Amino acid sequence: MGLEYRRLGGEPQLQGGTMMRGFISSMVTVASVATMMTALPAWAATSDKAITVVLAVELDSLDPCDTQPAQNANVVRGNVFESLTHVSPVSGKIEPLLAESWKQTSDREWEFKLKKGVKFHDGTDFNAAAAAANIMRTQGGPNYAGIACLNSGQIPDPVKAEAVDDLTLKVTTSVVDPILPLRISYVDIGDLASQSKPAKVLNPVGTGPYKFVSRKQGDSVKLTRFDGYWGAAPQIKDVTYIVRKEATVRASMVETGEAQIALSIQAQDATDDDRTVTFKDNRIFVMRPMTFKEPFKDPRVRQALSYAVDRGTIVPAILGVTGAPYYQMLGPQVNAYIPDYDEKLAMKYDPAKAKELIAAAKADGHPVDTPFDIVTRPDILPDGGELVQAIAQNLKEVGLKVNIRSMENTAWREFLRQPFPAEQPPTLQMISHDNTSGDASFSFPKYITCKGINSAICNPEIDKLVAEAEVASGDKRAELYRKAAGILYQQAGFIGIAEQIRLIMLGEGVEYKANPLSGLEIKIADVRLKD
Structure with a gap:
């Protein structure tokens, strides 16, 4: 029987979602992939529109195993990279993403069934071997010594991941770990086939709705819509991320139309309408x-x-x-x-x-x-x-x-x-x-x-x-x-x-419903530009 973990109790968020307290396991079948957060509203028809997002801090890594810090996750997590499982910001449950389902086969063994037909941005197939490689690399496995992944702390005890077949992954833990599917949500999946040696990724290739275009150190990162994405296509085509350290400058850029989304806004720069979005992210x-x-x-x-x-x-x-x-x-x-x-x-x-x-x-x-x-x-x-x-x-x-x-x-x-x-x-x-x-x-x-x-x-x-x-x-x-x-x-x-309590400023005609994960990942697929 599959195991799904969920958090209970809590209090309402200011915007979008419920904050959950406690953590228990319930032995129920994993929810259908139709409930995933990547599913888009019916209004999100594709367009040729572009947006600029202004950040407070420049990202310091494009590597899939460095998405724990917010400055990296805000750009690539949920956009360029995806994981096998995902924490729903609404329900707090662990949901399927690149994994269709999972079950615990013994105290220390788990089996994950992976989604069929998923492609990396370079056209290669996502499969169990790729998932296993990323799990082993994130924790600094034998073939990836010296990488020093920032996400490694999310898997404190070593696990062994191996492909059973193209769409079946077996994960063996070194200790009894009742929340392994939750831990796996912190392993973002990149195409490592192009890596000739164990080094950090500079040109990321993921499975997400956006693919990497370029990075200009100290200036900008550009993404564009991935037309081969396995899920619903996002509305916005191109995204440019820039950094402005002063909160007032970030807010001003949205006010003047130079940017459409600004993160980490100060209270004195907030508007008194729905263009300023508030949320808690614990x-x-x-x-x-x-x-x-x-x-x-x-x-x-x-x-x-x-x-x-x-x-x-x-x-x-x-x-x-x-x-x-x-x-x-x-x-x-x-x-x-x-x-x-x-x-x-x-x-x-x-x-x-x-x-x-x-x-x-x-x-x-x-x-x-x-x-x-x-x-x-x-x-x-x-x-x-x-x-x-x-x-x-x-x-x-x-x-x-x-x-x-x-x-x-x-x-x-x-x-x-x-x-x-x-x-x-x-x-x-x-x-x-x-x-x-x-x-x-x-x-x-x-x-x-x-x-x-x-x-x-x-x-x-x-x-x-x-x-x-x-x-x-x-x-x-x-x-x-x-x-x-x-x-x-x-x-x-x-x-x-x-x-x-966090503030995001939106430009005119921009709609985005913040949730408890918005401080860590802003999914551009969840952003709508009005006609």
Whole structure:
């Protein structure tokens, strides 16, 4: 019998979709491919029209195994590349995409039946061998050592993928993994046949409704409609992506007709009509203290960080409608979310308490006056620079010595990931973290476990709970993740600051219904231009 996973509970989105909480498996047959998100409305007749999309951050990779970061996914995911499965932003269910169906044949074996007649953009057939190659490559398999795929963290334990026949794929996991079909949704499929050696793809070839035309480094990326697409043809023919770092400039380009879609708009640039689209994508603005170095070795100093930040004042004052005070790492649709935490348990603004904790740590011999760097990016969120400055001022007011270091994405990422250089100063890293999967396994193993690539904390009790949750399902899985989250927050290993609300601006005559995945992927096939 096929296994399908879905998320339950939650609250309505601002636009399009329902935010889901929890994560359980239900033993039902996978839904018909007719329900896929790639299906287009009847009005979407093809045209020769083109659009320009203006982004806040330039993509740094065109490779199918680097689509986890939003700056890459916004261009290629769902447009150039597709995956075997897909998370529905409306229902939260795992839906078929390039896979027709799947079933679990034993504790560690899964069988996927693939869609027939799918072509890559170069005319070659998509088949089980291509799917297997991409799965093995994404996780850095034996033939792809040294690739360093950014999506590799979505498959934390090695799996073996192999073609049974052209349209049958077998995936064998090294551990019991009840959410494998969800993990597979993070493996985007590219045609690797043209790769003569294990290197990153520069001229991507996928199965999506748009094919790659060109990239001008630092300027633009161009796509065009793929006439051999297996699904319904999108309305828009050509797409050009350009980058403008200033939110006001992005908004202005849409106002003047230079662009038709602008991402990451600030509240002050929003229109008061339906051309400004709002949505939540479970993106939380958090602080990650480097717990391995002073002054953050003592959890009391880390707790003081939370008590010092006046979220209730600075978040609405600076972010306006694009943010709300928040105290956890993950949003309410993720199964590690702790109900009532913000109201009953959160370390809310109390500067006197912060000073008390810092003094207690100092009395026990901790060098609490050690200077540290707030590591951030200009694009971390709309008006993020001003918010970080306000946070720094709050921290200084309780006696901490703070320096702001704002850097571009590549340099910022070097501070994010292990191994941390011995000479690296103590840091408080600003992170805008999203989890649209509904399952904490896409956040916790890499962010809060001892060996997590993005982790700056090591707590054996957290590791034990996360490991137990990874092989559990349903309510038990959620319970274990919530326990791990409770320890993390009590230890102030991650400190929530604001839940983000995202804004997209549309040009005249452009229709697009945002959903919880819109922060990660804008499918041009879902965009309509009125006649």
